[in-house]
Amino acid sequence: ALTLAGALSMGAQQASAANEYAQVSGIDSRALVFVLILGPAFAWVAYNILQPGLNQLNDMQVKNKDNDKNAVPL
Numbered sequence: 001a002l003t004l005a006g007a008l009s010m011g012a013q014q015a016s017a018a019n020e021y022a023q024v025s026g027i028d029s030r031a032l033v034f035v036l037i038l039g040p041a042f043a044w045v046a047y048n049i050l051q052p053g054l055n056q057l058n059d060m061q062v063k064n065k066d067n068d069k070n071a072v073p074l
Helices: 004-025 029-070
Strands: none
Touching: none
8 A cells, every 4th residue: 555655755756856857958947847737737628628529529520410311412
């Protein structure tokens, strides 16, 4: 079982690895923090917005196909 101390230790290791990567590559650590924290947040928001939009688009396409079957040919 993962304890709170173990979870915090893993988080600290990941943070130190991110800082080390930033120092080696010359990236500003503040920008890296924004990417690491805000990146997943924006991805989650985009997923929650796009999924219902794609569902609506698919429903509209199905409904349009049904209307095409009932249309009178010219």
